Amino acid sequence: MSPGGEWIVEIRDDNVNSHSSVAFVVHRLLGVSPELGFELAADVQRSGAVELTPRPGPDAERLVADLQVFGLHATLRRA
DSSP, X not given: OOSSSEEEEEEEOOSSSOXXXXXXXXXXXXXXXXXXXXXXXXXXXXXXXXXXXXXXXXXXXXXXHHHHHTTOEEEEEEO
C-alpha cells in the first residue's frame, strides 16, 4: 500500500459467516450499537458488500486485519 491518502474497507458477503456473527464483529470492532451492527450485516447480505467510511491507510489496514482474524471477508481499496 502506498503511504498517505484514504482507503475504504469493504466487508463482503460469503457463505461461511452468519448474519449474527457479522453483526457481532461489526459491533465489537467498530464500536457501533448492536442494532447498527445488525443493519450493516443485513446490508452485506442484501447487496453483497458494505463500504465503511474512508480512513487513513494504517487504520484501514489494521481494521481489515482485525476483521479477517474474526473470519470476515474484508478487503481494502483506495478511496
